[in-house]
Amino acid sequence: MFNKLINDSAAKSPWLYHINSGSCNGCDIELVACLTPRYDAERFGFKLAGTPRHADIVVVSGPITSQSRERLIRTLAQVPEPKCVVSLGSCPKSGNVFKGSYSVEAPLDNYCHVDVSVAGCTPKPEAIMEGLYKAALILKEKREAMHK
Amino acid sequence: MIIIRSLFYILIFPGVLFTAAFGLFLAGVDRKVVARMQHRIGPPLRQPMYDFFKLLGKETIIPHAANKIAFLAAPVIGFVSLALIMLFIPIFNFTAFSGSADLIVILYLITIPGVALIVGGSSSGSPYAGIGISREMVTMMAYELPFVLILLAVARKAGGDTLAFSMETISKWQAANGSMIAQWSMIPAAIAMLLVIPAEVGTQPFDVAEAETEICEGPLIEYSGAPLGLFKLNTAMKMLVMSGLFTSLFFGGIRTGFYILDVIVFMLICVAVTIVCMSTIHAVTARLKIEHLFKFFWTFVSGLALVSLILVWCGL
């Protein structure tokens, strides 16, 4: 009955859940900076959600330390479909400067499919917005694929 | 014929459809105005609608620890009772089912969505939800006292003897004597009511229960998909119900004579109330602590309402 409306809405109201898997907090504050009046991600419907159950887009930052890996995997599993995973900054994709440390378990690709990766250390808010926007469009595609 | 008309009242106006659609619109207005006050562009007015429909399309996860029936029934019950309240609130001199509820009944009916939220959150079995419902309940206790005082003041002013709390008496009194807000003894009560509304709806700074940054959305923590969408819709509808109640309690006397115009005026006042008491306060304040919230309502707001009640009692 409302299939088209729901599909369209999927791209227009993506809610973010942010997982910090040992990040230095640089990417985290830049992500929050996206919500400031200058960048105002809310005009595209982005909103920071407090729990993975509400999320459409999971933003992962940090090099996935051994301590956080289990928690990361568990939290990613708790996000309802359709969902998108965005890696923020260099750390989750490769481990960045912590690569090869005994306590770092990057890359993220080993644990889930990363839909969009935003590079930069840290990325500018503009770049993050661009990445999130791409993720929102992917969300819509996934939703359409789920319910033809 | 009566059945068709009743169905129209229930399902279209002022029942389900109107309440949901206009509630979502009010929520959109709220978000837009807050954004503009924070010097942002803000989401489009239809954003709450997008949120709602998106959530309908999401997967619904019922956690292992949750009680399935309570978990799924809570949002629906909240939704239904909110849609119902609108049938009992007069839109100036029109009420869909006037003979079925008075002020006290409305006061209690308004608590049902809150209780539904609490029961739903509680049934999810999450400790965060436990803290959330505790805060929701304390908020409820906090605003109940001033709310009661306001209602008593209004009822006393309208002066029904035997049917003290009748909504009909209040709208008739206002039709005869002008709006309640024009009585200067009622102004403190109106201000108190404007502070009660955001607490009832749960917008900042009174959103301690759903503090997403501290306790992961509190009672809503385990909700996803369509039930969450219903809860979001409930919040939007609560905005309409509360601002509608304010309008009919304090702006009741305005009447143009044309029914359509009446409704439009009613809607405009609702929008204005939303902007004044929800958006503006949201934009300029930060979230309170729960004990501060309680103290604020039981001292300042209740004080205002009590002043009104005493003035009214003295015949002013």
Add this chain to the structure above:
Amino acid sequence: MMFPFLKTAIHNAFTKPSTEAFPCPEGEGLGHYRGRIFFNPESCVDCGMCIRVCSPAAITVEREEVEGGVNITRTFDLTSCTFCATCEDFCEEGSIKMTTDYHMVGTKHEDLIVSGTTFKKKVLGNLVCDQDNCIYCGLCARNCPQNAITVDRTTKTWTVDHEKCVKCGICIGKCPKKVLKFEEPKEEGVVFDAEKCVYCTLCAKKCPVGAIEVDRATKTWTINRENCIKCGACVKGCPKQALSMGPIED
């Protein structure tokens, strides 16, 4: 005052919002933002300094032997880069530059890769002839594009003008007795002039592979030829022009 920001909020509500447009206009005032890496393979001398200084090991190198030389492909992985710009600072040739382009968003890994290929020719020595087997037919001289070869059958002499020779190798192909070849080149390397040197040790510091050792006390300068990659960093860094690139004398 209970609501200190009320005035600001109302003022904001009636003024133009300060939000930037999206997609953002290309920022001019980005200043020293370090964004996408620009790599110029043309000027790269494959000194490897960038790889040595890269802390997240974001730069990789692939070598492929091809005819006449080696293809050296440098890959900069932006998803691994920490954008510290140390490689830029250390690149003697200025082949690596950090641009202000921050649009580093990709759905695939390939979107976030910067790479470039340097072709390094094999260096050839002088043309020599095995005159014991030469029959002085003159085919080489006739086919030389530069007329650098002279053959005299009468005196049985074969000479080549090294100035004119471009080491194209055509003569080698034409020779019926296969007696022509490029001789092994005399090893080029850093040449040290002890008279000019003041033993400042700058060259040792500049050397990316640590092949140079300087002892100021005993005034000795030694180089480990095996390690030297002949990048020329020491030559450029020498304040007294005591070092130069040239054939090594024993």
Add this chain to the structure above:
Amino acid sequence: MIQHFPVLAVMLLFLAAFCVEIFGSHNAGVRNTIVMIAATVAMVLIYALIKPVMIEGQIISYWMGNWEPVSGYAIGIGYEVDQLSLFFALLVVTTFWLSGVYSLGYMSKDHHLGHYYTLYLMLSGSVLGLVMTGDIFNMFVMIEIMTFASVALTAFRNDNEGALEAGFKYLVIGSMGSSFTLTGVALLYGQCHTLNMAQMSAILYQNLTPTSIMALALIVAGFGVKSYIVPFHTPAADAYMAAPTSVSMIFAGMVNKAGVYGMIRVLYTIFNAMDKSTVQMLIVIFGAVTMFIGVTMALTQHDFKRLLAFHSISQIGYVITAIGLGSALGLTGGLFHAMNHTLFKGLLFLTAGAVLYATGTTNLDKLGGLSKKMPKTCICFLIGAFSISGLPPFNGFVSKWLVYQAVYTKAVESGNFVYAIVTVVALVVSVMTLASFIKVTQAVFFGQCPVELKKTQEAPVSMLVPMYIMSALCVLAGLFYPLVNRFLLHPAAQSALNVTNYIDRMLGEGYAANMGVENIQVAPVQFSFWNPIVWLILFVVIFVAAGLVIIGSKEERGKMLQQGVKYDAKYATFFSGEEEMFSQVGGSDLFWGFKTDWKGYYRVLEGLHSGIVTDYAVYTVMATAIITVCMFVFMR
């Protein structure tokens, strides 16, 4: 024929009490049979009175040994069942029958059940006799039997910690109450030379001497002790908690109501004192204080049954407030709330008992997550909780709503601001009640399930059936309250307000008129707007509409996934990524934000509830003194 029913019911219960002790103390089958037959027959006998009394308006009188009044003086013991008595008798029989059924399963793990059932039948019989007797000394005797049976039942599980202490507290305070009553009765006898209530009513009509005022004060205090109004409430919490739950239910449903009945009978019928504004004010203030202190104490409790006990006190506060108004609306609301309190508080105690039976504890901090283990109990509990919190459309809402209306109407009529404040208190207490039941819901049925309780089983059928009946009654009484009003409340309220018939039936036609008693006809109470049926129909219509949309759009919606059976990260609770975590906030500490703001208040209350019997006795005496002084100073 029918006039024998009340006495038969009472005597049957007492007789059965002896039979149980003699024949059934070693044989469970015989014992249960005797108990169930006695309870059922007594219930049927009382239910048979509904038609003549409630509908046809008869008053049934019975003279023991046929000792009818001689020359205008009633010297024999008379039983008189008017509508008010029958109303309470109905509550009593319903409660004890359900409690009896419940006991079969609930008490099966205990020893010495012969004693238990003996006491149980004695208690039931005494309360039934109390509400139906027409003789004030007989009433006192019944109070005594009731008190001592209650004390023994409170301490029945005397191997439990606190049971003996609770019994002792009950004994001390209860005896003081009985003594007050006895003194009052003695004074009255001296004044009126009769013990028959109808005759006393006629004699004392508009004719209060200082002695009779003293008697009034003492008897009101005595019944105050029985209905646990503040500050006589002190033994209640311990007693309700320590007693077996089936007995707690009897306490809440019957013993409390006996006190309320006594209050109404004394204030309205015997003394006709309710037209005095000072008496009204005194009773209303006692009621308001009771409901407020009861509910605030309940908010901080750590034990399920203790919390329910404080709620009992609080709800009785509503009843006392309402009956203190002296208006028909108030009396209707008060009686309705008394009835509803019997229903929902009984229900809640039964669920608490089921939880205790299944888990072995009622400590809120140790329970949790039982809704999946005991779903039926949970639903019953929710119905009870919503009823007591006054959520529409359950019964608690209607009666509370009547009480608010009555109080506020009183405030408007008298122009007295105190009544407006009482209205506000009543409304706020209601939401606090909701809060403390949310606390229980979270701490017992929802929330996290501790590891120790993973293997909990649902309660047995014999315990569930009484719960179902109670739940059904709660819902029905809420939905069809006009019928309840017409057939139960209005006759009862009218008989309380109009004593002429009561006097005449006992002492012969015209006696009341001779004594100058006015015949007041009470108009049926006019309700304001609350139509639960319409509400329910609308609710169902919208529910169905919403359901249709939900079903119609099934294709578009995201999959509705079933709960996983095994541990699966996707269906696990979100603990910020942790695998398992337990809340450090105990169920009882749920409202710390509220408690922080009320620190000072709670410090005072804690100091007052010291647990020392001497203190409690002092409160009792002081409160009696206050009542007496108020009556003397302001009534003249």
